[in-house]
Amino acid sequence: MRYTLGCRLSYEVETETAFIFNLEVARQVRHRALSETLRLSPDLPLRRxxxxxxxxxxxxxxxxxxxxxxxxxxxxxxxxxxxDPSGIGETPVKDLPLAILPYLLPSRFVSSDRLAPFAQAEFGDAPPGFERVSRICNWIHDHIAYVRGASDEETTADETLLKRAGVCRDFAHLGAAFCRALGIPARFVSCYAYGLVPCDFHAVFEAYLDGRWWLFDATRQANLDGLVRIGVGRDAAEIAFSTPFGEMKPTGMEIRIDRADGTPERGERTTAAISTAEEGPDAGGGLR
Amino acid sequence: MRYTLGCRLSYEVETETAFIFNLEVARQVRHRALSETLRLSPDLPLRRxxxxxxxxxxxxxxxxxxxxxxxxxxxxxxxxxxxDPSGIGETPVKDLPLAILPYLLPSRFVSSDRLAPFAQAEFGDAPPGFERVSRICNWIHDHIAYVRGASDEETTADETLLKRAGVCRDFAHLGAAFCRALGIPARFVSCYAYGLVPCDFHAVFEAYLDGRWWLFDATRQANLDGLVRIGVGRDAAEIAFSTPFGEMKPTGMEIRIDRADGTPERGERTTAAISTAEEGPDAGGGLR
Amino acid sequence: MRYTLGCRLSYEVETETAFIFNLEVARQVRHRALSETLRLSPDLPLRRxxxxxxxxxxxxxxxxxxxxxxxxxxxxxxxxxxxDPSGIGETPVKDLPLAILPYLLPSRFVSSDRLAPFAQAEFGDAPPGFERVSRICNWIHDHIAYVRGASDEETTADETLLKRAGVCRDFAHLGAAFCRALGIPARFVSCYAYGLVPCDFHAVFEAYLDGRWWLFDATRQANLDGLVRIGVGRDAAEIAFSTPFGEMKPTGMEIRIDRADGTPERGERTTAAISTAEEGPDAGGGLR
Amino acid sequence: MRYTLGCRLSYEVETETAFIFNLEVARQVRHRALSETLRLSPDLPLRRxxxxxxxxxxxxxxxxxxxxxxxxxxxxxxxxxxxDPSGIGETPVKDLPLAILPYLLPSRFVSSDRLAPFAQAEFGDAPPGFERVSRICNWIHDHIAYVRGASDEETTADETLLKRAGVCRDFAHLGAAFCRALGIPARFVSCYAYGLVPCDFHAVFEAYLDGRWWLFDATRQANLDGLVRIGVGRDAAEIAFSTPFGEMKPTGMEIRIDRADGTPERGERTTAAISTAEEGPDAGGGLR
Incomplete structure (x- = not known):
């Protein structure tokens, strides 16, 4: 499916500010025929x-x-x-590609070490593989309320569990934390999400199962097969869409994604397992 | 200076255990003429x-x-x-190589976001560059007691600050956290440390100043010019010398490092700024 | 039922130590014919x-x-x-005796403010009164493992929830926290517990329902109608059996409680609601 | 000195709300000739x-x-x-009246257990008595910024230490926490504060030294001899000026305190030690 998408961000800059942005579509084989333009106003030199x-x-x-x-x-x-989700099992830790180790470890907002007893008690007996991660998503969807303003930029997965509320960032952190706590590599993904209302930057997570990264969205707010990837990381810290160093004030933000052929969203969501991560012959399937 | 070094780790394994070790000397240009042997008993196949x-x-x-x-x-x-330390200034954030960004962000144990007000209040007015990081080390040395058993594997930098006690791991986390909070990239380094008594795996941190990574040791327990690097990472989670998945019990651990020519340690510590990180033409000096 | 009970505590005192003990049976109307002796060795003067x-x-x-x-x-x-538990409803906050206010507020280990969203989500729709608090106890019993050494003296109710493990102190803190979060006054009770194996000081909690304090034990380890009360407080801090100020080392601790007539414990537990708190005409029934 | 004072609080109540207020001047011997009126609109029945x-x-x-x-x-x-402050020493724990024990223990916001190592390292060697508590206040004044909005109603003393910022509530919690950590009983005091600009409910703390409760204000924003006491407690939870149970919105709040004779505030602050707590023959001087 072809999508047109983009964003417009505006700021009132008070002191000289070094911005680092991560908002362009990832270049990878499942993103074909990518064409794009990035315009700054004023037109300042940039580094990539x-x-x-x-x-x-x-x-x-x-x-x-x-x-x-x-x-x-x-x-x-x-x-x-x-x-077909039913055939997707878990890769034992001893068979994981070593490059994947960072996604098994706790990170700033994915406090999988603190959540290990909780994950073990709730999901330790679930059938391994795609089914176990689906149960994790169902549990999060049933127990955590989606509430704007419920969290801030320092909120960790264990805090979200206590607060029983969060936004997409928090749902993804908690899902990744439960997975890592159970020995399933998991990482945070930022994306443009077709079907998300209102449109915004979206965050989901990927779990590594049977040699491949699979997408999961515990918020159930977007179509898994309509997520155009921006970045991937240990957690939200690594792939903020904007990391400013200086004094400034955001004054506007618009995000959009549409089907290039103008057809509206179809009524139902896919029940297939979906993977859009980069693949390669040398990195365990999905690792660069 | 030429060193001979090594370690012997023993375990009683109860259920099949997947170990990931990170204890070999890093291969890099400032580690010349590296010769090494790694023996497992029993002699099991390994992946690298x-x-x-x-x-x-x-x-x-x-x-x-x-x-x-x-x-x-x-x-x-x-x-x-x-x-000469006196000539080493700070690299403004806007001039940092972008590959270094992860070392400016908070990580699991380097809670630089939580420590930002503390860092700003204590060190915000210090002269930038090597001098500022030296003051951070002095402050940590003066305010944090080196106490075995004061921390565990989940202890974060902000907890160390409250507990006023820790081990080398905690001193390095706190130093790195203060640096990142002030816009100075910093990372955690594990090493064999000549002069450390009793000998053990050691942890220090590196700060990125004037285009190069410099070593700092707030414990003051080893010679900066006698640190043979093993690994580098956001924090201790990434470069544990041993990460086991399974049930097992450590039963022995010996670490050693000696001068190859047998001369004893000289009486005084270097006052020079010391860097041993990899360098390269394309990555801002110090980044691979 | 008549009980004989007691304890013997031994210490090796290193520097002069001021001890405050709270281990004598509470004097109240439901504790009839109390006879007791307290002996210190050496025989030092005491304050009461x-x-x-x-x-x-x-x-x-x-x-x-x-x-x-x-x-x-x-x-x-x-x-x-x-x-009969089925007739015991909740007292609306507006009708609570004001003297009870402290037991609605968060305290050091009963972090009812942090646990409010969790309590509301899990128990907000339960039938009010004894039934709701019973469900809280069932939930704790089903979700928290009783594990010696799982907690320390600084462990709070929200930490117990994450760790999914604790001892009687932690079960009581968590039960009280959920109650307070729902507007039900709750307090921590220390006691001698007939039927507890092995015998030890025990901790349970009381909830204030329909004008009276009722006993609850989420550990299900002792008979509610065999709890001889020692103290009551906001949480464990207030009624530690021993609070020492000085350097000393506990060297022995024995606690015992038996039926005075020597009959063994009956096989079954009471299903009645049990209250043993002090009552009075002027304090809302149960408050002194 | 005679003061006139008062407050006006307004609310828009959405669902039936049970309010508990603690804002009337405490009745005690150092508050002489107290005359007062309390009016509600609408004129609802109240309990006291x-x-x-x-x-x-x-x-x-x-x-x-x-x-x-x-x-x-x-x-x-x-x-x-x-x-005269210079003659005020510390009461050894062994000589403290036992009724004072709660003010030695950690409470929800006065996390003296977590702050014990910090307190011991910073103030353990200070001269005991009034001088030590004065140093605690000076340290807080020098290290914590007074910033409106820096904290919320769940902020604890250890968090304030890390954030290096707070309001009067947080200054009082931190001062009390350091005192308790050092074996000095301390409690939280709410008051009308003559000289505070802008006028508001104020919070300070009292430390128990030489048989009496003495007032301390680490914010240095009001005159110690112009504090008209409302309530005293373990921490802010116990003596909130308004504790509402229901849905409502504050719509206005005015607090005032003036000299009854209309003379303006004198230019200088007292350097005397000031105590305004209740005294009695039977409770260790200052305890009821």
Whole structure:
């Protein structure tokens, strides 16, 4: 399916501010025919970095005081890999590619070490594989309320569990934390999400099962086969869409994603297992 | 200076256990003429991984129930880069290589976001550069007691600050947290430490200043120019010397490092700034 | 039922230590014919205090270096109030006696403010009154493992929820926290517990329902109608059996409680609602 | 000195709300010739409770949906006890009246157990008595910024230490926590504060030294000899000026305190030690 998407971010910059943005569509084989433009106003020089281990694309720009805005537009054809969930088992830790180790460890907001007893008690006896991660998502959906403003940028997965409320960021952190606590590698994914209302940057998580990264969204707010990936990381800290160093004030933010052919969203969600991560012959399927 | 070093780790394994070890000397230009042997008993097949972004060397082995031991021996010539500390300033965030971003962000044990007000209040007015990081180390040395058993594997930098006690791991986490909170990239380093009494795996931190990673040890227990690097990471989670998945019991641990020519440690510590990190033409000096 | 009970505590005192003990049977109308002796060795002068608002009996003694022991023996006839649980409803906050307010508020280990969303989500729709508190106890019994050593003296109710494990102290804190979070006054009770194996000081909680304090034990380890009360408080901090100020080492602790007529414990537990708290005409039934 | 003071609180009540207020001037010997009026609009029936152990005066009222306001006016002559600070030492724990024990223990927001190592390291060697508590106040004044909005109603003393910012509530919690951690009983005091700009309910703390409760204000924003006491408690939870149970919205709040003779505040602050707590022959001087 081909999508057109983009965002417009505006700021009132008070002191010279170094911004690092991560909002461009990831370059990878399941994102075909990517065309894009990035415009800054004023038109300032920028630096780029594509992290070799993840493919995340960072753009840095130093902005003087005054108004500043960024416009990103892209079109991309997303070709997800689909599979029957029932056949997807767990990869034993001893068979995991070693490059995947960081996604088994606790990180700032994915406090899987603190949540280990809880995960073991709730999900330790569930059938391993896709089914276990589905149960984790169902549990989160049933126990955590989606409430705007329920969390802030320092909220960790264990705090979300206590608060019983959060936003997509928190749902993804908690899902990843339960997985890591059970020996399932999991990572945080930022994306443009077709079907999300109102449209916004979205966050989901991926679990590594049977040699591949599979997408999961415990919020159930978007179509898994309509997620156009931006970045992937241990948690939200690594792939904030905007990391500013300086004094400034956001003054506007618009995000959009549509079908390129203009057809509306179909009424039902996929029940297939969906994977859109990069694959390769040398990295355990899904690792760069 | 040439060193001989190594370790012997023993375990009583109760259920099949997948170990991931990170204890071999890093391969890099300032570690010259590295020769080494790694022996497992029983002699089991192992898998290796060298993380491309850090050079950390991981070894994985799956061990059946019974006794298990690992012997590592190495000889290496360490050639640190030395410089006059007084000339080392801070690199403004806007000029940092983007690949370094992860070391500016909070991580599981380096809670730099929580410690930002404390860091700003104590060190915000200090002279930037090497001097500021030296003051951070002095403060930690003066305010935190080195107490074995004061912390556990879930202890974070903010908890260490409250407990006023910790071990090398905690001193390094706190130092790195203060640095990141002030916009100075910092990372956790594990090493063999010449002069440490009693000998053990040691942990220090590196701060990125003026285009290079410099070593700092707030415990003041070892010589900065005698640290043979094993691994580097966001914090201790990433470079534990042993990460076991299974039921087992450590039954012995010996670590050693000596001068290859047998001369005893000299009486005084270097006052030079010391850097031993990998360097390269394309990554801002110090990044791979 | 008449019980004989007591305890023997021994210490090796290293520096002069001021002990405050709270281990004597509470003096109240449902504890009839209380006879008791308290012996210290060496025989040091002691100070006594009976807190007017709770009836807790504190004994203070200043002990010089050396061996120290305390022997307490008592016999008491316990006459619990029994009622049919099905008729016990909740007292609306607006009708609560104001003296009870402290037991609605969060305290050091009863973090009812942090647990409010969790309590509301799990128990907000349960039938009010005895039934709701029973469900709280069932939930705790089903979700928290009784594990010696799982907690320490700083463990709070929210930490117990995450750790999914604790001892009687933690079960009582969590039960009280859920109650307070729902507007039900609750307090921590220490006692001698007939039927507890092995015998030890026990902790349960009381909830204030329909004008009276009712006993609840989420551990299900003792008979509710065999609990001889020692003290009552906001949480464990207020009624530690021993609060020492000085350097000393506990060297022995024996607790015992038996039926005075020597009959063994009957095989079944009461299903009646049990109350043993003090009552009075002027304090809302159950408040002194 | 005679003061006139009062407050006006307004609410928009959405569902029937049970309010508990603690805002009337404490009745005690150093508050002479107290005259006061309390008016509710609408004129609803109220219940009163004066806590026997503290003298705190609580007023409860159940308010139907609609507008609600409360007006309190009082005049009182405050006669503080003054003393030379240099002669005020510490009461050893072994000589403390036992009724004071709660004020040595950690409470919800006064996390003296967590802060014990910090307190011991910073103030353990200070001269005991008034001087030590003065140093605690100086340290807090120098290290914690007074910032409106820096904390919320769940903020604890250890969090304030990390955030390096707070309001009067947080300054008082931190001061009390350091004292308790050092074996000095301390409690939280709410008051009308002559000289506070802008006028508001104020919070300070009292430390028990040499047989008497002495006032301390680490914010240095008000005159110690112009504090007209409302309530005293373990921490802010116990003596909130308003504890509502129901859905409502505060719509207005005015607090005032003036000299009855109209003379303006004198330019300088007292350097005497000030005590205004209740005294009695039987409770260790200052305990009821």
């Amino acid at each position: 970095h594509e992290a070799p281990e993840t493919g995340n694309r960072y753009v840095a720009v130093t902005v003087p005081p005054g108004r500043f805005s960024l416009d990103y537009e892209a079109a991309v054809t997303l070709e997800p890999h689909r599979a | 991984h060298e993380a491309p972004e850090t050079g950390n060397r991981y070894v994985a082995v799956t061990v059946p129930p019974g006794r298990f031991s690992l012997d590592y021996e190495a000889a290496v010539t360490l050639e640190p880069h030395r410089a | 205090h009976e807190a007017p608002e709770t009836g807790n009996r504190y004994v203070a003694v200043t002990v010089p270096p050396g061996r120290f022991s305390l022997d307490y023996e008592a016999a008491v006839t316990l006459e619990p109030h029994r009622a | 409770h004066e806590a026997p152990e503290t003298g705190n005066r609580y007023v409860a009222v159940t308010v139907p949906p609609g507008r609600f306001s409360l007006d309190y006016e009082a005049a009182v002559t405050l006669e503080p006890h003054r003393a």
